Amino acid sequence: MTGLSQRARHEIEMHRQVAHMYRRRSQWAFAEDFQQERNDVLMSLAPEHAEAIALDLGCGTGVMLDKLAGRFDRVVGLDISQEMLEGFDFSHLAEGKAVHLARADMHDLPLDDDLFDVIICRSALHHMDDEGKVLSEIARILKPDGVLVLGEPANDNVLTRWARWWVKRRPSYGTLHTIDRAYTRGQLRTLLEGAGLEVRREVRFGFIAYPLCDNPDLVPILKHLPGATALGALLRAVDRGLAKIPLLRSQSWYTMLEVGRRT
Numbered sequence: 001m002t003g004l005s006q007r008a009r010h011e012i013e014m015h016r017q018v019a020h021m022y023r024r025r026s027q028w029a030f031a032e033d034f035q036q037e038r039n040d041v042l043m044s045l046a047p048e049h050a051e052a053i054a055l056d057l058g059c060g061t062g063v064m065l066d067k068l069a070g071r072f073d074r075v076v077g078l079d080i081s082q083e084m085l086e087g088f089d090f091s092h093l094a095e096g097k098a099v100h101l102a103r104a105d106m107h108d109l110p111l112d113d114d115l116f117d118v119i120i121c122r123s124a125l126h127h128m129d130d131e132g133k134v135l136s137e138i139a140r141i142l143k144p145d146g147v148l149v150l151g152e153p154a155n156d157n158v159l160t161r162w163a164r165w166w167v168k169r170r171p172s173y174g175t176l177h178t179i180d181r182a183y184t185r186g187q188l189r190t191l192l193e194g195a196g197l198e199v200r201r202e203v204r205f206g207f208i209a210y211p212l213c214d215n216p217d218l219v220p221i222l223k224h225l226p227g228a229t230a231l232g233a234l235l236r237a238v239d240r241g242l243a244k245i246p247l248l249r250s251q252s253w254y255t256m257l258e259v260g261r262r263t
């Protein structure tokens, strides 16, 4: 790839350093269960029709790709980091299912207009240099009636802001990570609207389980505790309860949106 911005080169270097953390997340059952639950909620925002072509943008090690291949006929995973793409384990795909992987920059996608029925973008937008440009690219390659499912860290809660600031200072994630970047509800909607996209549904996710289960290398508490699998399940159940309380819902660590092109 040529003509990459400084930030894109930074992302490639940073993900070269952290790819191993993504690859080994699934070795802890509490972390794997957490990822599966998050992916199930994301999939609940995606359409059901099988004869669709789906794209996972910023797919990383492909944590969504087997689920996408389970539902849609044609699936592409795209990422800028070779090391992250190499982390995808094709043996997890069900028999007869295929996924195509591509390396490209989301700011300048080598893809035709109106191509995809479904685009998933899980936790990648906040890594971008110019989110508006990336969202315009998404609007361009999404079919007029297509669906974008966007999952992003949320920044509506002062405690989560402080926790991100604190984690960023830990040596375990290196000096390059963008873990302290996240959007408020209003910021995300403004960015989407600027690209001609509109929010159709919103699900808030992750209160207590999110910081403890998402990345055991980064927050290594549960991996040292006996009964971590059961504790993780309990925390996820508590989170599902908290997400039902109107005043608390907006304070989650993570937000998931079903988005369409504005008509």
Ligand SMILES: C[S@@+](CC[C@H](N)C(=O)[O-])C[C@H]1O[C@@H](n2cnc3c(N)ncnc32)[C@H](O)[C@@H]1O
Binding pocket: 008, 011, 012, 015, 022, 057, 058, 059, 060, 061, 062, 063, 078, 079, 080, 081, 084, 104, 105, 106, 107, 121, 122, 123, 124, 127, 128
């Ligand atoms: C936090 S990871 C998320 C990976 C995966 N979606 C997941 O949820 O596990 C962000 C991903 O965005 C990718 N990325 C960063 N900048 C990019 C760019 N300009 N174009 C394409 N991918 C990019 C990184 O390589 C990384 O794999």
